[in-house]
Amino acid sequence: MDKLPLLTLIAFTPLLGALVLLFVPKQQGRLIKTIALIATLIPLVLAAALYAAYQASGDPVQFKEMYSWIKIPLNKEGLEQITSFFFEFKYNLAVDGLSLPLVFLTALVSAMAALASFHIKKRWKTFYICFLLLETGMFGVFMAQDLFLFFLFFEITLVPMFFLVGIWGYLDREKAANKFLIYNGIGSAIMLIAFLIIVATVGFTMTQTNNEVILSYSGDIHQIAHNLFQDPNAFVNQAKPNNPFFMSDTMKWTVFLMLLVAFGIKLPIFPFHTWMLRVHTEAPPSIVMIHSGILLKMGAYGLIRFGVLFFPAQAKEAALLLGILGVINILYGAALAVVQREFKLVLAYSSISHMGVVLLGLAAFNTSGLQGAVFQLVSHGLISALLFLLVGSIYERTETTELGALGGLAKSIPFMSGILLIAGMASLGLPGLSGFIGEFLAFVGMFGTYKAVAAVGALGIILAAVYVLRGVLSITFGPIAAQYAGIRDARLVEAIPMITLVAFILLLGIYPSVLSEPLQQTISGMDQLLHSAAGHIGG
Amino acid sequence: MSITPYLTLAAILFCIGLYGALSKKNAIIVLLSIELMLNAVNLNLIAFAKYGPKPGLAGQIFSLFNITVAAAEVAVGIAILINLYRNRGTTDVTDMDTMKR
Amino acid sequence: MMHFLEQPFGWSNFFVFLLLGIVMLLIVLGFVTYAIYFERKVIGWMQFRIGPNRTGPLGLLQSVADVTKLLIKEDTIPRKAERQLFILAPVITFIPSFAAIAVLPFASNLFFADLDVGILYYVALSGISTIGIVLGGWASNNKYALLGGMRSAAQMISYEVPLVISVVGIVMMTGTLNLRLIVEGQAGGFWHWNFIPQIIGFVVFVIAGISELNRTPFDLPEAESELVAGYHVEYSGFRFAFFMLAEYVYVFAIASLTTVLFLGGWQSPLPVLDFIPGIILVPAQIFVHRLFLLLAARDAAAHPDRPAHGSRLAGAAAARDRQHFRQRDFNGIGGWGRMKGIMKGLGVTFKAMTAKKVTYAYPDVPLEMPDRFRGIQHFEPDKCIVCNMCAKICPTECITLTGKPNPDPEKKGKVIDTYDINFEICILCDLCTEVCPTEAIVMTNNFELSTYSRDELFKDMKWLTDNNENVRKENNSAAPKGGAKANA
Amino acid sequence: MANDFTSYAWLVPLFPLLAFLVLIAAGRQLREAGAYISIVAMLASFVLALLIFFERLGHTTDYTWNQLKWLTIGDFQLNMGFEVTNLNALMLVIVTLVSLLVNIYSKGYMHGDERVNVFFSYIQLFSFAMLGLVISVNVLELYIFWELVGVCSFLLVGFWYFKPEARAAAKKAFIVTRVGDVGLFLGMLLLFWYMPGHSLDFSAIHNAFSQGKIDPSIATWIAILVFVGAMGKSGQFPLHTWLPDAMEGPTPISALIHAATMVAAGVYLVARTMDIFQASPDAMLVVAYVGGFTAIFAATIGTAQNDIKRVLAYSTVSQLGYMMMALGLGAATAGIFHLFTHAFFKALLFLGAGSVIHAVHTQDIREMGGLAGKMKITAWTFAIGALALSGIVPLSGFWSKDAILSAAFEHNQLLFWVGLIAAFFTAFYMARLFFLVFAGKPRSDAHAHESPAPFTFPLVVLAVLAVIAGFVFTPFNGWLGHWLGDHAEAETANWTVMILSTLAGLLGIGLGYVMYGKNSVSRDIVAGNAPWLYTLVYRKYYIDELYDVVFVRGLRLIGKAFELFDIYIVDGIVRLCSAAVVGIGRLGLRLQNGQVQTYGLATLLGLLILALALAGRRFFHLG
C-alpha cells in the first residue's frame, strides 16, 4: 500500500475530474454532475483507505512523499567554503495525526457538498470545475509539509471560492465575494511574510559530506521544527550579533502574532469575522457547506501547525490572550446568533461561537485541550455541513430562510425537520453526538489551565441551546404557513448525504476513540513540545 | 557696485512675471508675463557677465541667444493664439481645458 | 563736441548739452518747415502748378502758417477714444525720431553722441515710433485709423529689415557701427564714398528709406480714397503737428543717414574742395539727396492701382502707365519691361517740370474766360436808346429801366435815366446783349457776385457802368445792327 | 447465582433502545403494532429489573463493569460501562414499572393521534435514557444520559408541535434544564481535575470523598455545582418554572416524566453522590433550605391553580422539595423512600387526571364537577392517590413524609415547621381538587363516562401500590435503610411527628371539604379580602415574568447591542478604510481640471516645498 503515492492521488483526483469535465459539453447537466460526483467519491474512498492504513502507533508522520520541485541557486560570494548554496522548493506531502482526520473530513464534506450541489441551476460545468479545484486546494493544504506548498494550496482555495461565491450566490454576491477575497488576500499576504521570515532565518539545512558542504533553504516543516528546537547550545541558537540563522525573541513574537492575525482572519476571530457573515449569507448553501465545513478549519489547522508548534514559548505566553479571544468569540457569536432574523446568519454566528471553542481548546495547551480543539474542528465540520445542507434544501423549497416567514415545516417535511433537529442538537453539544465530545475535551483542557475563562466560556453552552432551539424550532415546530403546506420532503439525492453525515456525527459522538486513536501520537508529540519549551503546565 | 541689487531686481521681475503668467486669464498677457520672466533671466545673465565670478562676454552672448529664442517663442505663441482664437472664439486661458479628464 | 563728451558728466556739462540740444531742435524744425514747403513746391511743379505762393514772398511762410494754424486750432479728442493712449501716441512717435538724430555726425567734430552702435541705435529707435503710430490708430477708436495704423506699422516694419540689411555691407567694409568712423572711412574723392562699392546697398537703402517714411510710392497708409488720412485721421491741432513733425524729422534723419553712410558725410566730393568745411557740404548733399528722393519717389513707380498724390496729369500719365502695367503684369513679363515703364514716366515728369505752369493767381489776376463767357453785364449809358428791348426779352424780367428825354435839345429820342438789373433772379442768359441794337449792354468776364445781403444784388446804372474791366470782346458775331457804331 | 442477572443489567436499557429503533425505522407501517412492541419491550425490561431486584435483596456489594474503552486523553483512559447498586436496582424497578404502566395507559390515551408510533418511539428512547442514567458507572456517562433524558422530555413536551404553547414549553423546558446541566458539567470538570487519577467513577468518588482526599472548599464547589444540575432537572426553586409549562405535553408523559422518573433523577443524582455532599456540611445546608423553601413555595402556588395538571405539577415540585430537604438533612433513605412512594401515587394522580381530561376534554377544574358518579374507578383511585399525597395514616405518603419530618424534627426545627405547613397546604389543595372535580353537581354539559380498560387497569395497579408501598420503610421496620446500606439513622418511631403530620393532613382536608365540598365557607375568602395575595399566588409570584424580563429580554438586548456594534463598529471600520481611499482619490481628481495654470501653481508649490525642505535641513536637523 505504501508504494502507491496515496496522498498525491487523493489530492489530485478532483483536479483530474475537473480536466475531464473540460471536455464535456456544457448542456449535458446530468453527465457533468455524475462525473463531478465520481471525482469527489474516489478521494473519499481513498481517504477512508488512508484512514484505515494509518498506524496509530509509531512515527505520527506517515505516507511521506517528497520530491524536489524547484532548485534556485543563490549567489555564494562571501561563503567560499560552501560548495553549493541554493533555495529548494520541495513537493512534500505527508499526513500525521492532526491532518489525517481533516483530510478525511474534507473528502467526506466535499462529496456531500457535490451531492448537495445538484440543485445549482445555472452553468453547472464551470461550477463543478471550480468546485473540484477548490477540493484539490483543500486536500493540498492539509497534506502539505512545506510552508510554501501550504501557501500555494492555501491560495488555490481562494480563487475558485471567489468565483463560486461571486457567480452562484444570492442577492449582493459580488460584494460578498469581493470582501472575501480582499480579507483573505490580506490574511494570506501576512501569512506569506511570516513564512518568508521563518524560512529566511530557520529554514536552512546544512549537509556536510566528505568534501562538499551543501547549504540549502527550504520550507520543510520538520527541518524547521528540528532547527527551532535543536539543542540550545548549537550554533543556530547563539544570539550572536549577525547570526543569520537565529530568530531573536522579538522576531519570534512578531512572526507568531502575524500568523495569529493571518489565521485569525481565516478562522474568524472576533474583529475579523465580518467577511465570513456575508459569505455565509450570500454564497450558495452547498458552497457554504464546504466553506464553514473545511475552509474555516484551515485557519485553525494553520494556527496549530505553524503558530503553536513552531513557537510554543510565545504561544504559551499568549495562552491567556487566545483563551480570552476564544471566550469573546463564543459569547459574541452566541449573543448575536440569538437576535438574528435570518437562519443562515444564525448558523454563521454559531460557527464563530464553535470556532471560539476551538480557540479555547487550543489555549489550554494540554493534551485534552488540543484533542478537544481537533475534535471540535472535525465535529463542527460535519455539523455545519449538515446544517447548511438542510438550509440549501429548505431554501430550494421555500425560497426563504427568514425565521419569521418559516414555521411548522415538520408537518410537510418530517424527515428533514427530524435531521434538522438532530443537527441542531449536535451543534448545541448534546452528549451522544460529536458536538459534545469536542466541547467537553476543550472545556476539560481549559479548566486545567484557566478555570475562570472556562467557566465564562461554559455560558456559551447555554446560549448555544437558546439560539439553536430558537432557530430550529421556529422552522420546524409551530403552526405551518399556508404556502409551505405542499412542499415535498427530501429526495433521495438529498437524503443520502444527510444520513451519512448524521451517521458520522453519531459515530463520533458514541465512539470517539475512532478519531482519538490516531490523534494520540501527534498530540503527545505536541504535548512534549509544549512541556519542554514552555515549562510544565499545571494540572 | 555689487551684483545683489541687479539680482534682486531680476528676482522681483521674475516673481511678478510668474504671478502674471499663472493668474491672468488673457492668453496674450500670459505670453507677455513669460516675456517678462525671460527678461528677468536676461538681466541676471548680463549682471553676472559683469560682476559674476568670471566676468566676460559669455553672459552677454548668452543673453543674445536668449533674446532670439524669446522672439521666436513670441512669434510662434501669437500664431498659435490666433489660430486658437479662430477655432475657439476665445483667448481666455481658463477655457482651454480640453486636457481635462 | 568730442571733448565735451570726454568730460565727466556735471551740471555745467549738462547745460551745454541742453543748449546744443535746443539749437539742434531749432535747426531741425527749420529744416522741417522748409522741407515741407520745398516738397509742396516740387509737387506743384510736377503737376503744372507752382505750389504755395500766397503766404509770404513766394509762399515761403506757407508751412510756418500751417504750423501756427495747427498750434491755434483746437485739438479734439474723440469721446470714445482711449484718452491716455490718444495723448501718448504722438509723443511716442516723436521722441524716438528726434532722439535718432543724436547719432548723426554733421562734421568731423560736430555730433551729439559717438556711439559704437550708432546704426543699431538708429534702427532701434525707429522701431519704437512704429508703436506710436499703431497706438495712435488704435486709440482713436476709428476703424479706418486702426487699419491705417496697422498698415503703416506693417509697412515700416517690413521695410526696416531691408534697410538694416543694406547697411550691413557698409558695416562690414568699415568694420564698425560707429557713423563717425564710417564717414572717416569715406575720405578722399567721391569715388571713396560708400555708394560706389555698395551700389546695391545704396539702392535698397534708398527704396527702403522711402517706404520707411511712407512717402509717395509707398504712402499706402495715407491713401485718401480709402483711409482718408491714415492713422492720424482723428488727430487735429498740435497732436497732428507732432505726427507731421515726427514724419519729417525722419525724412531729415533718413536723408542725413544716407549721406553719412553712402555719400561721404562731410567728406568733400573732390579732394581739392576739402577745405570747404564739412558743415556746409552736409546740408548741400542733404538737399541734393532730398530733391532726388522726391523725384524718384514721386514718379519712379506710380502706384499701380491709384493716382499719385493729388496730381491729375501725373495721374493721367500714371493711369496710362497703370493700364500698361496691369497689362504687363497680367501677362507676367515684369522685370525689365517694368523698368522701361518707369523711365517713360520719369521722362513725362521732367517734361512737366519745365512746361508752363497753369497756376494763375486768381484773385489778383483775373481769370481769362473763354470768348463767349457770359459774366456780369456792363452798361454804357450813352449808347442806350431806351428801346426797352432788353427789358422785354428778359425771361426773368430782372431789368427795369426808365428813360428821360434827351437833355440835349437837338438830339431827339430819349436818354436813359435809371437802369437797374436784379441779379437775384438774373440768370445771365445773354439775351439782353444780343437784342440790344446798340450794344449798350455787353457781358464781361467777371462773375463774382457774392454779397453779404440780398438787397446788394440790386445793381444800379452807375455800378453797371463802372463794371468795365474784362469786357467781353466777342460779344456777338453779327455786325452792329442799325446805325450804332461798333464799339472801338 | 449471585450475579448472573445483575451481569445482564445492561440489557434493561437495551430493550427500549431496540424498540425505539424498530419504531423509528418502521414507524408508519406498524400503525397498531407499535404500541404492543413498546409494551412488550417495557415488560421484558421490567421483569429483568424485578429479577435483578430480588437477586440484589440478599447482599449489598455493588457490581460494576467498565471495560468499554471510550476515550483516551493522552495518558488517561476514560472507560464506560454499568454499575448495579441497591439504589440502582430499586430505581430500575420503579422506572420500568411506571413506564410499563404509562405505555399501557397511553395505548388507550393516544389512540386517535396519527403520530402515535412516533410518540411510543420517544417514550422508548426516554426509558432507555432513564435506565441508562440509573445504571451509569461514572459521572460522564451519567451526564450523557442526563442530557439525553432532557432531550426526550423536550421532544415529548413538544409532541403536539403544531401548538405554539407546546413549542414554547418544550424550548423552555430544554433551556432551563440545560442551565442546570451546565452546573453539573462544571462540577464534573472540577471533579475530573481534582480526583486522583482523573477518574470519574462513582466508586472512586465514594472512596476519595469519604477518605477526605479532596479539600473541603473544592468539595463544596463540586457539591453546589452538582446540586445546581439536580435543581435544573428536579425543578427546584430558581429553575422550577419549566415544570408547570411542561404540562403542555400529553398527560401520560406528564405522569411518566414529570412525576415519577425524570424529575426524580435530580434526587437520585444527589443520593448517588451523597459522599460529596457529606464532605461539605454547608452544601448540605444549601440543599436542605432550597428543598424546604421549594416545598412550601410550590405548595402555596398549587392552592390557587385552576388547571388540574398544573395543580399536580406544583404538588410534584413541592414533594421534590421535600425529598431535597430530606437529603439535605442527611436522611438519604427518607428521601429515596419518599421518591419511591411519590412515584406511585403521583403517577396515579396524573393518570387519573388524564382519564378525567379524556372524558371531559378540558383541563380547567372550574368547568368540571360531579364526576364521581359517572367515573367510579377513576374517582376512587384518585381519592386514594390524594389521601396518600396528603399523608393520611395507612397510605404510603404518610410513612415517607413522616420519615422526612422526623428527620427534620431531629436536625432542624425550622425545616420541620416549614414541612408541616407545606403538608397542610398539600392536603388542602388536594382536597380542593378532589371536591371540585368529583363532588358537587356537574358544571359542564359534556356527558362524562368511565374510561375504558387500558385507562383503569394502570390506575388500579398504582392505587394498590400507593397503599402497600408505605410499609417498606416504616419506623417500625427500617428494612429499606439497611438495604440501601445507609445505616446512619436509627429508626425510632417519633410519635409527636406522626400525630402532628396527621393533624395537619386532616385539617387541610377538612378545610378543603368545607370550602369546596359543602362550600359552606365562600371560596374566595382569600380572593375576597386579599385580592392582591390571591393574584400574586395565582400568577406564580410573577417568577415567570421576572425570568422573561431579566433573561430573555436581557439576552435579546445584549444581542441587539452586539449586533449594532458589529454592524457599525467592526464593519464600519472596514467601510471607513475603503471610503478613505476613495476620498483621497477624489481629492486628487479635483487637481486635474485641465487648466495649465493650475498645473503651473502645483509645480510652483512643489518646487517651493522641495526648496524649503532642502534649505530647511540646515536650520532644523531632522533625522
Added chain:
Amino acid sequence: MLDRLIGFLSSGENLVFFVFSLVAICGAIFMISLTRVVHMVMALALTFLSLGGIYITLGAEFVGWVQVLIYAGAITILMIFGIMMTRHRGEAETEPQRPWHNGLLLVGAIVLFGILFYVIQNATITPQSAPVDPKDNTLQIGQLLFNQYVIPFEIMSVLLTVAFIGAIVVAKREED
C-alpha cells in the same frame, strides 16, 4: 537702512540704475494690475525699455540696444497685433473668479521671492578677474560670437527660420 540707501544713490551710476529699476518694477506691476490689455502692453514696453537702459549701464551696450530693438520694437508690436487680431469681449479682467488660486499663487510667488532674496543676500560672489572694459563692446561680441559661439549662432538661425515658417503656417487663414 536709510543711510545705506543714500550712500547707494550717491554715485551716478547707482542713481541711473535705481531710476531704471524703479521704472521697470512699476511697469511690471502696472502690467499685472491694469485692466485694459493695450495699457498692459505699454507698461511692459516701458519695462523692456528700462531693462535695456540697465543693460547699457552694465556695459552691455550692444545687447541693450538689441533688447530695445527686439523687445520694445518687435515683440511689443507683435503683441499689439495679437491683441487687435483677437477680439476682447469684456475688457475688464474680472479678478476674483479664482480667489483660492490667486491667493495661493501670490503666497507662492512671495515665498519664491523670499527664498531667492535670501539666497542673493547670503551669496558672496567675488569677481576673480578684472571686469571687461566696455570699450567697443560690439566688436568683442562679434569676435566671440563668430569664433567661440558659432555653433549656437547657426542653431539660432535655424531656430528662427523654423519659428517664423511655423508661425506663418499656423496663423495662415485657410480660405484659398
